[in-house]
Amino acid sequence: MPVKCQPYYVPSQSPWPLMGALGLFLLAAGAGLWVSGLATFAGHIVFSLGVLVMVVMLFGWFGNVIQESKSGLYSTQMHRSFRLGMSWFIFSEVMFFAALFGVLFYIRILVVPWLGGASNNAMTHAVLWPNFVPDWPMLLTPGGTKTTAMGWFGLPLINTLVLISSSFTLYVAHRALLHNRRNSLALWLGCTALLGITFLVLQTWEYSHAYQELGLKLDSGIYGNTFFLLTGFHGAHVILGTLLLVTMWLRVQRGDFTQAQHFGFQAAAWYWHFVDLVWLVLFMTVYVL
Template identity: 55%
Template sequence: MGHQQDDVYYVPKNSYWPIVAAIAMFTTVYGAAHWLNAQPGEAGFGKGMFWTGVVLVLGMFFGWFRSVIHESRAGSYNAQVDRSFRMGMLWFIFSEVMFFGAFFGALFYARIFSVPWLGGEGHGVLTHQFLWSTYSAAWGASGGGGPAAVGGAFQTIPAWGLPLVNTLILLSSGVTITIAHHALRGGRRGQLLLFLGLTVLLGSLFLYCQSHEYMEAYQNFNLTLHSGVYGATFFMLTGFHGMHVTLGTIMLAIIWLRCAKGHFTRDHHFGFEAVAWYWHFVDVVWLALFMFVYVL
């Protein structure tokens, strides 16, 4: 398999995948927004739009990455292209850091400023006196996170149950993918497939445990999206993280198939490295979630 010369930067031919991606993502987000904000009995349209968008997104990923894989296998990429991919992935992860940073910022603002102000502290003295004199400034309780009269009384999920189990699962997956990476660089194909497969299984197990936690939250703790600001921030942060774990697990499974087909070598395996970077990022975000959403 030949490679382009380092002084020749590969420019792919025109592609329709970017416009397909834009349409798919718009359809998904529009459907989700309509689904969440629809009146009772009117969520069918938004739900259908959302799942249509999900199918389009998955199809777009499959088609676009297939084109990139074919270009890589054909030897079209050189060191300059490899550096471009690495920089692109780093900027993508940086954008994801900012994405979660915004939600963590909303969490900290609500906990550190809004709740104490509504309870009468600092600038919120008049707010407490005239707007909500019976408010109890306690984060994570029905009085502090969402009054029982509005969303119903609810309980928080204990940190040392399923959240702790999920933390151990993700930390273990970070170890297994690191071992798989070293196996790839060392040319140990069997070990690579074993530990990369274990990473996929651990990611799937995490998603299973999180779905069970959500069902338990709704059925046993009455913790829903309507449970005030606490419920909103809880499901926003853990839900988006779960979406990222889902995407990462799918990518890991595809990388496993590519490793089984021998697409990567000791020196040329950026596709594997990019997914490993992404998975470690997901691990770090979960640690922050576990501390600031469940424990503190």
């Protein structure tokens, strides 16, 4: 008996991938010029242009996908492809943060003891940094600048509670969607987005406190580098996740998503739970340990 195959929709040629590549290039080039100080003003312009290109690309590309889905062009295999694609994307993000945490542990477990003269490296200690004290966090830079470590109590702990709460509210929203409780879905999804915005506001406040009161800056030695590198990249992911949540909330208001078909919501939820999990690891390794 012949097997009936579902049609697999293949979209026509699209400008969005090329525009996305251009936007990412402008973002990287602008950030490089900006952070390096080679051309700060030009870096601002190029980075802002990259943001604009990425926003246009995302709205256009996702808009096309939404329209194609609502038109019934996607088969079961197509939905499976979307899930696999999102799974691999999150896996790539896991590897990205694994590399960043690997840098942190490499410094703390290997480099700091080496510089301190451990493991028969007394000559390295004497030649490279005779006054170095093998302790973490490293609060005294090679230039003699004194910094202060960011404690785990206060804003970091509050932000941890905020993100844990946001995972709970998103779970409740997902359950409401599965049971077709639209009002409850909109309420709890909106709460999740507000918690994401709250996290970003508190992190901005934390950065201001670090710069103005603790003397902890991006150029404050290796401790400042790793602190802002890890928390900054995580913050960028929170921004993206919050934008996804707000977009899903707007689509809910428009009547999108059903109990059986809601991959857009599910993908945003996967990403948000991943971001929350990364923060828990980051909170323990950067702030507490």
